Amino acid sequence: MDWKTRVTSLLGCRVPILEGAYGGFGNWRFAAAIAEAGAYGVITASVYRTPEGLREAIRSCRDATDGAFGVNLSFGVCPRMPEMLEICIEEQIPVETAAYKPDSLAPRIKEAGLTWVHKCARVKDAVHAERLGADAVIIVGLEGVGFKSPEQLPTLISTIQAKRELRVPVIAAGGIGDGRGFMGALGMGAEAIMMGTAFMATDECPLGKKAKEKIVRSTPYHPQLRNQVLSPPDPVAFKKAMEMRDQMPVDEWLRMVERMLLKDPAWKIDSDLSGEFLFDQEWAGEQPSRIVSLAVGVLDRVVPARVRVEGILSQGEEILDGWEFLNRR
Numbered sequence: 001m002d003w004k005t006r007v008t009s010l011l012g013c014r015v016p017i018l019e020g021a022y023g024g025f026g027n028w029r030f031a032a033a034i035a036e037a038g039a040y041g042v043i044t045a046s047v048y049r050t051p052e053g054l055r056e057a058i059r060s061c062r063d064a065t066d067g068a069f070g071v072n073l074s075f076g077v078c079p080r081m082p083e084m085l086e087i088c089i090e091e092q093i094p095v096e097t098a099a100y101k102p103d104s105l106a107p108r109i110k111e112a113g114l115t116w117v118h119k120c121a122r123v124k125d126a127v128h129a130e131r132l133g134a135d136a137v138i139i140v141g142l143e144g145v146g147f148k149s150p151e152q153l154p155t156l157i158s159t160i161q162a163k164r165e166l167r168v169p170v171i172a173a174g175g176i177g178d179g180r181g182f183m184g185a186l187g188m189g190a191e192a193i194m195m196g197t198a199f200m201a202t203d204e205c206p207l208g209k210k211a212k213e214k215i216v217r218s219t220p221y222h223p224q225l226r227n228q229v230l231s232p233p234d235p236v237a238f239k240k241a242m243e244m245r246d247q248m249p250v251d252e253w254l255r256m257v258e259r260m261l262l263k264d265p266a267w268k269i270d271s272d273l274s275g276e277f278l279f280d281q282e283w284a285g286e287q288p289s290r291i292v293s294l295a296v297g298v299l300d301r302v303v304p305a306r307v308r309v310e311g312i313l314s315q316g317e318e319i320l321d322g323w324e325f326l327n328r329r
């Protein structure tokens, strides 16, 4: 079946599935494997730290695959954002901005005519990005993981609201990991899905084997996981972080806010932690259950990326075939 949507046309991928970004390990090899599977690979620029490192990664990925991929630029996490963007412009590669407001980069992206997707948690931020000229918007619901907003709503209502309010295509994310989630998202009005957690449980993800096994063994009912994913950030911690806004460089502050929103108990930056991003340290080891989403509820096995993608599509087709009422219309 041809799963063509406005998103596949925009990004040039065969199927409407995007890879999430991953601070610490979203490298070009992983993106290339996902692009090879027909989905859209994403290189997380922060992994490469320098613009030249990013350029090399883009070129290596191009050499490794004819599939479609782009670059994630995460505000507050990725260093030297304007220079990283210039590399994307020179290399003519689509960008995905994420977290915080994309206003500072938007004029340059538009001037350069780059394909641009913005990822955010609230529909009002999606509307704002559309006004700035984003070609598509990824909306991450509460079930997902990443830049948590205290105002975030579940994937279902976020996707539907985004569809109602935007003209540009909507990409749904947050807790999606199988064909049912995929078809549900399309039903809600999305024209593609993005998966972070589900692609982590693939052979090509650069995490350790044990870490991946732990992901597929995790249950969304575990109180710690549920609390981490679903509960809003501690209001006292949130207030304190907001008070610290003008007391440190904005990059450092954003990093700290991220740790606090992800409910890292050691969220305050001190001399030992400054400059380090949560995932760099945590994910090199074997504690994956800290940062995964409720998508673990539909992940049973670690499989090659191609199998994950094909499995979702064939389950999607099975669902369509099983809907007998379609034949009676």
Ligand SMILES: Cc1cc2nc3c(=O)[nH]c(=O)nc-3n(C[C@H](O)[C@H](O)[C@H](O)COP(=O)(O)O)c2cc1C
Pocket: 019, 020, 021, 022, 023, 024, 044, 046, 072, 074, 077, 098, 099, 119, 140, 143, 144, 145, 146, 147, 173, 174, 175, 176, 194, 195, 196, 197, 198, 279, 291, 292, 293, 294, 295
């Ligand atoms: C370990 C990990 C690290 C992440 N790091 C980033 C990041 O640096 N930038 C970003 O935009 N999103 C980041 N995300 C969020 C994902 O890109 C994606 O939006 C999210 O995983 C979608 O929810 P799901 O996990 O339920 O599929 C990260 C997610 C995970 C699991």
